Amino acid sequence: MTTAKMVGAACLGACVTLVLFLSVDWKNAVSVERWIDQQSPHSSEHEPRIAENSKTKTKPVARTPAKEEVSSGHCSARTNFVFIKVHKAGSSTTTPIVARYALRQNLTVMFPLGRGTLSWPNIPRVNDYVHTPDEKYSVLFHHTVYNKEWMESKFPANTAYLAILREPFSHLKSSFNFYRLDRILPFKDRENPLKEFLRNPAKYHTSGVVQGVLVDNTKNGQAFDMGYPVEKDRDMQYGREYIEQLDRDFTLILILEYLDLSLVMLKRLMCWETRDMLYIKRNSKTYPYKSYQPTEAERAAHRQWSPVEYAMYNHFNQTLWRKINEQGPDFFEELEFFRQVNKQVNDFCSHNKPQTGKDLPTKHIPESPWSDAFDITPNFCTLLGMDYGSIDSLIRTKQGRPILEKPCEQQKVKLKPNLYFVLDGRPGFQTLEDVMKYNPKKSKKPLNHEQSYILGRLTKSFQKCKKKQKGMKDHFHEVAGNFKVKVIQDEMLNFLKEDS
Template sequence: MSSKSCHPRRKFVFIKTHKTGSCTAVNIFQRYAISHHLSVLMPTGGNMLAWPFPPAEEDYVHTPDEQYDVLLSHMVYNKTWLRTKFPANTAYISIIREPSSHLRSAMNFYRLPELLKIKSKNPVQTFLQDPWKYKDLFEAYFDFCNVTWDGTRNFLSFDLGYPTDGAEDKERARRYTGQLEVDFTTMLIMENLDESLILLRRLMCWEVRDVLYDMTPKNSRNYSYKEYVSTAEELANLRRWKAVDYLLYDTFNASLWRKIAAQGPDFHDELRYFKELNKRVSTYCDKRTKDEPDLTVAASKWNSEFQPHLWNKCGYRQWSFNKALKPSHESKKPSISKPLDKKKKTVNATIPYIQGVSEKLRRILQNFNIATNFKPHSTLRQKLVHPKDRVQKGTKSDVIYRLKCEGPQCNDTYIGETSQPLKAS
């Protein structure tokens, strides 16, 4: 059970990143918020809080006192904005995954091969041969807020607040990643989710029952290149292309194991207990029938006795979570708790026009209520207008020239100036 010397932390922000197993992880925080009657900052529509833009006042449901305990949405990490909504003792948590597998998942989910005009059977392999070749095909620029997004590049870092245009700035990336280490209480690693959750439990002073999760895969999809293992050359290209994401992942993966080592040997005893209990409870929740007797989990060193169905360990659908946490005062004060406009806010994005690609990207962005404007990738002026013919070097006048002595014993050089055309001999 949790140590008597600490108190459970009940103010936390979970930045829900894309294609990282965040749908599985967020259910843990949803259950905790409902079980402990916490005030959740809720988006006005769906589970995205203004992503990929900075939040505005009309983007979330306001409480009368503007006091919030928890945030659990997709949003771009915005330290300045979050500090105005949550107190200084708030825990910040997120989840990331290995960038190579993240690219494969994003490539399939967002149908990137279509947008990038890659027709091979293994689009990841084709893409990794030369990622820079496709740079302008999936980069979207939102001029109203000066935000650029590229789903193929540093997507993880983008969700955690790092700008796309900083992809080549190694020093800036190191400084930002170092600051994230300071800002975040812990970062869950998808490939080591169980270890991450036990560390989370200890840092938050929760009980093991609070971090159980449904082991049934969420949003799992099968596709031909899902298990593709890149060559050394392809991985080298990817590490350069997604350099910030790799820096982020390597930093927090090392941090995870460093913090675990500091926990002592009983961490692994708890981890074994957690794995067994999680499998047992997940199976019970998945296969439970109406006539089946209730499961009672005995007290242990890391949790008190509980029954999963009473402690909401059998999970929530997103709609039930939204309903449970919908503020009861919403209908009483429409001017505060509802958006300023019943219509969804529309924003504009400007992207280069590439026939057959830009149209598909526009359809994707429409799902986020983003109106897309096209700009020409090249213009007639660029192709047709050449005000002057190119002047050959030998016919130029008013030039400075250098002549080198060509004799075998001569190393002298003469530098002169002439207003006459310099004709090559």
């Protein structure tokens, strides 16, 4: 087959797929089974295909201006944004990108008290975040549940809402491993507990009340972070309407399986720069069933178990590709450029670390149709290598905003340790005070080894916190910043001044 025919076939396939997607009759999808059947069984394999590496020039697709559309070289950077950090969806890689942008532009971030999540899994309350004198905020990038009404009351009207989603079965595998469900739940097959789970998902107690909210890491977990209520998991009419509303609310939802494409699209829609999008892949861990590919029956069982998550992922996967179609032929040229630059920068940074008293080498990235020229130094590499928590500390230091935390008794207990208790039918812990009041001798059954270990760790956390806060009388306590950041703090702050 000639190159021209191959390209033609690819384009024809893309058009047919897109037409089929747009012609789905959502109004008639009144049952769970019919609604799920309308979704492609392997979402990430059935997007409207465009030959990414094709060098063939094609006629630009006619574009209809949208509210978030920008034109290269004729746009203003969007500096108000909320990034919904969806659990186990690649956010450890993507969150440092948006956090680094907030740092470079000196934007006002809404910080949680302490570290980590902002009230997840609840809607933020007045004493859950660090207030600014004028109560104005530009950016949010910590774990939190999307809530349209609350966020619109705290952020400007022109705020861009962003998020990232992951193919649902891949997300299930990652969640099983991270939350150690393969150890908490009574599986016989420890090498591949997914096969056992998918034979009868309802058999296993995978949901529990955490922080007063019903949470289930195996069922519509990503949809939950996007604000979807657990009790509506079988209400298909509500599900359709909710996804359509998200489509109206969000500027872009990135897709992990197409991360580079998503980042190039993000750059265009936000009018950011190429160097803002550079990243290092993080938290890519190996476990026995990571590469397992489910049978058709197993995938169907998971789609039946987690229908909203599949529908949401499929919808925004298609939406991403539709946006790409609207960009014209140079999108994939920029994609190739971005991949090359990101690889060059990663290679440079892996061999060049800041050295006191020595001249620093520089990697020059020349001007391109999509980017001004810029230089990469080892100091930038240090910044590129920071996780979002370290960047969080650096932003607070740069802006003179102290890290505040609640009194020890009020500090929340995270989801992961809670799962060892709630999935065993025991009550969870909302705060460290609950941990200290807990008397295992009053339990109907004794704690197992892992529960005893978790309880001991939480008790030590409380004792360590009390020692740190001893003598402090304020309602909220200022605590020391991240040690890793403090070591390089002055050097990084000077670099940021020179780089701005």
